Amino acid sequence: MESHESQSYGALWKIWGVLLALTAIMVFVDAMGLPRILLLVVLISAMLTKAFFISSQFMDLKHEKLVVGVCVAFSLLFFGAILFALIVPDGVAVLHGGR
């Protein structure tokens, strides 16, 4: 799928603007002192949105076969989540339970 026409430069700089706006929103929200859970939801959503824009637009995954993006996103996000969600609760319990 490498036959696509070159993107217009303007479109790329629009993505740049979106990424910066999201970053500014994240820093602003972080300073607002929201409840912890709400803060986590907002920040992680914004983080994943930024990751989506960078990988699909800058890294051109939108022009590759779908399976490439699915493999990359699945490997990284799923295994990252597994490492954290399935190991951390046990680890913390052992750490604090003294077992």
Added chain:
Amino acid sequence: MSSAREAPMNWSGGVAPLGMSWQKLMMWIFIVTDGLLFAGFLASYGFARTGARSWPNQQEVFHLWFISLMTFVLISSSATMATAVAAARVADWKKVGNMVLATVGGGVSFLAMQAYEWGGLIRDGVTLGSNPWNVPAFGNFFFLITGFHGTHVLIGAIVLATLATRVRAGKTTAAGVELAGLYWHFVDLVWVFVFTLFYLI
């Protein structure tokens, strides 16, 4: 002649099963493996953070406006790199050279700012094993994660500086620029996660 039921003696894999060159596929495989390294770091940081009884308040430890400036520089360098890749596709090599150089400038500025940030924290007494807030894991993970990321930025800056000279000499192809671009965007992508998970949350 061969029917579908005959098992092939040698798997040929097709010419390009994923519709991309083997070089690009290898870069993607590298990105996934390198990404898993950072996923491991961030997950173990998450473990240390969840298990710690307290954690330093990032608003007090870091100058978040400064870290935001670093983020701005890295995102901007990603945009100049994307422009370089787009320019290479239409063979506008002068623009490619300029945009790659701008990207190197962004990378070097980011490293300089990171060195400044590290220096400030080290002067405040943050080391790998101790810090003023008595949470040893904080300094440990800070230097580990930002250090590994910074090393990636350094390697990227060297690769891109080499690329810039090759572009000047007319020795590179659009595919070569794209490969370097993929690596650089990956470095930016990792920072998106580090910035959110380490500095903000």
